[in-house]
Amino acid sequence: MLAMHAPDGFLAPGVAAVTAVISIAVTWLSLRMVADNLADRYIPLAGVTAAFVFAAQMVNVPVGAGTSGHLLGGALAALLLGPWLGSLVVTVVVLVQALVFADGGVTALGYNVLNMAIVPAFSAWAIFGAAKAVFPKTRGGVVGAGAIAAGLSVVLAAGAFSVEWLFGATAGVPFDRLFGAMVSVHAAIGVVEGLITGLVVAAVLNARPDIVEAARGVPDLSTSSRAVGMKPFLVGAFLAAVVLAIGVSQFASSSPDGLETVAAQQGIDEAARQHALANGVFADYATDGVGNETMSLAVAGFTGVMTTLVVAGGMLVSARALRQQGMS
């Protein structure tokens, strides 16, 4: 679902407005950070790399048995260009896709930009920073940490979409079911995203290690060091994805569908409640038919807080790094 651009009216107007305010604020901040650090050099660079992201998204990646996927590119842009410029570049891509290709709703830009540009770029940067601290300070370490960051950033973006659904659901699909489905599917998509992102970063490191923002300050970028081979990475990533998917679906099914026995009674006040809320800007469908509401809200809260912390962490870490660079 995330890989595609949500159309107009897919989330309630209140969520569209709130996410638009967040996206505009972060984009404004990104513009300031980028302008401070790259002067006017970034303007053509951002334009050309935005075209690159667009072109990279059109490359079909074989997955197996005749199916194929494609790169989302938010994490890749952050790793290669740094999170501020990376997020800005993907934001422009999403904007052009909406206005020129009618791909994604014009009033859905707030959440489309947030989920496809801002959350992937900054969460990938934060996770990359954490993974890099554990991995060896070599080329292989950068590639491995980048792959893990890209894979997890996709899952986090799926989580962000689920939390937005909690506040702005336009259909009676409860949060826990949507969350379970979104995270499971995106755990698999994340394996592909992580693998391709890692390999692309490795390829760029071979040719121009000096331009890869993620490799800044890494002493040993020689090609001889390799943290993980491709097959071990794939096997490990698939295992992790399966564990994640099973864990999440356990939670989703822990709200028993047996609740539908109550649905008959609930249907009455549900209809009444919906009438009152239908005009509201924040729809409340997402708690309909949830078996364990406390549990569901706890998971939603945890996901929301985690995503916010990781994204904010990515911003803080890179902002501090940029300031130190500026001083030295």
Add this chain to the structure above:
Amino acid sequence: MSGPHRHLHLHGDNPAARRAPEAKLAGLFLFVLLVALTPTRWMIPIGAEAVIVGLTVAAASLPWRVVLRRLVTITPFIAFAFLLPFVVSGPRMAVGPLHLSQTGLWNAFGIVSKAIIGASATIVVASTTSVPDVVTGLRKLHLPAVIVTIMSFMWRYLDLIAADSGRMRQAMSARGYQPRWLWQARPLANATGALFVRSYERGERIHQAMLARGFDGVMPEPSRTRPVTGTDWAISLLPAVGAAVALIIGAWYGS
């Protein structure tokens, strides 16, 4: 490769194509905003909004076939909507052999109608406005100048970089590369990495060329723009006014 040629602009002269881009974009945004705000069960306003979009498609003399083909981008969400009558809880109603959720049917109707109306309205504007005009319109509507400039650079180089990518893949398949499984994806990733390096270096060269021509951090205003007239605004805002009237009538009748 359909690639960058997917973009929607069709050359032609019609009442929609003649309007100034900033008026069209503002009209589009207001109209789609009102569509998104329309409550799902208000059949009269939703019907009216669908008719308004239909009229703008006719006014822009867009073939229906073209609009339908462009609507492909929303099919995943339509598929999601078709699942809703089966998975949403609540009172059921019999439709032929199926027992469908009433709430689910309403949810599906809301998502599908808004997605189709919103996307069709955007298709009308995108099909009647050239991309440089879209960029000019956004500039006139006071989108930050830097964003607008990045957009115009992106558009300037998109065809070129996508063609570069296409040629790389052609060369790879000429050498017999036909990947079928994920673990065969490394050459694709290598090509994507090479594409990034080429794009990045092109960005550096463009900047040097700009500096050589006296670029001082501010892009010059494009000279070729025509002033927006009252007629532009009147015609471009017509769909939004129609949707607003429909919403008021809907509120009056209580549904």
